[in-house]
Amino acid sequence: MSISEIPNGHQRWIGGNRIDLLENGEEFFPRVFEAIREARREVVIETFILFEDKVGTQLHEAMRAAAQRGVKVDLMIDGFGSPDLSPEFISGLTSAGVKVRVFDPGERLFGQRLNAFRRMHRKIVVIDGSLAFVGGINYSADHLMDFGPKAKQDYAVELAGPIVSEIHRFVLHAIAVGGKGPGWFRRRLKATHEHNGPAGEAEAQFVTRDNRRHTNDIERHYRAAIRSARQRIVIANAYFFPGYRLIKEMRRAARRGVDVRLILQGEPDMPIVKVAASMLYHHLLHAGVRIYEYCERPLHGKVALVDEQWSTVGSSNLDPLSLSLNLEANVIVRDKAFTQVLWERLDHLMQHSCKQVETSDLTEWSGWRLVRSFFIFHLMRWYPAWAGWLPRHAPRLKPLDAPDARGGATQTDAA
Missing domain, CATH: 3.30.870.10 (Endonuclease Chain A)
Structure with a gap:
């Protein structure tokens, strides 16, 4: 099974949730970085874009600090959306113990990226299996008002309650089918999962789109x-x-x-x-x-x-x-x-x-x-x-290790 074939949840209404709307980076980034700083066991992040700017640097520092105090930190970025992170940026994470994975890295041809289709466009954070963030906000300074006229207007939600268990299971499964396997998935879920009791009154569903079972x-x-x-x-x-x-x-x-x-x-x-x-x-x-x-x-x-x-x-x-x-x-x-x-x-x-x-x-x-x-x-x-007629390749999830001699990051195929 490829990473693009992750099964969805049951898509049933799950009650007992607290859901807070976060508008723009000014509301979103402080909450996410605070949650990472308070994490005790696990941080899982999926994002389409991670830039090496002031926002990316703050995320970098928060993930490093969490990993250094023993928290399991997993970061998945998209190979098209986040193509230019420096070896120093990556090694700063991996040397602290952060697991960095790239979805469908793709090779460049004459400087052009060819992996334009079937991108990993999700933006998800799960903290200790009990707090989650989902939305459209990437980790880049253009989501802050001080970026200027090109600053983006965007939204995300912070979630607590039983729905987080569905989201947690999903992001761990995304890592597992990328190469870790079902045994790792069961052990990781058992080690980090907490029963999330009611945190509010909202009902919610977590709905995803992939290229096999949940296409629409x-x-x-x-x-x-x-x-x-x-x-x-x-x-x-x-x-x-x-x-x-x-x-x-x-x-x-x-x-x-x-x-x-x-x-x-x-x-x-x-x-x-x-x-x-x-x-x-x-x-x-x-x-x-x-x-x-x-x-x-x-x-x-x-x-x-x-x-x-x-x-x-x-x-x-x-x-x-x-x-x-x-x-x-x-x-x-x-x-x-x-x-x-x-x-x-x-x-x-x-x-x-x-x-x-x-x-x-x-x-x-x-x-x-x-x-x-x-x-x-x-x-x-x-x-x-x-x-559906476009080439349906099986995108790979590759972990990034220490920088190699060419100035890039070593990529070990885990697909």
């Missing part, structure tokens, strides 16, 4: 929630180009009187993001969907809420990469208090930091636009099946 689980939960909506839907998503079925459910919801709102990028980090999303504006606006472009900074969030009870926070965008290729993880919450907090944050964003797109803002329809719309419609309808 996150999208399926989105569609089911939208179908059930009676009052409002708010989706804030950085990279928005979903499939035909999800668009159809949003249009149907708006036409039956649900207040459907999208918060999308107005100042994107990549211009193509806005171009792609804007191709869908005619279809959505004419069905009654309201679109808001966030214009202060690049939007990086992946959150949504439906009515007063349902919400989700995670790593999954609503685009072909996240819905059809990447490995993703979202927490789905059923709790009125949490959903109200998320609504207040998103409503503030729409009121103070967004421009609402009106039909009068759109370019008039033309023959070319009709032709382009036809092809876009069918691309959305069929791209999940097309994505």
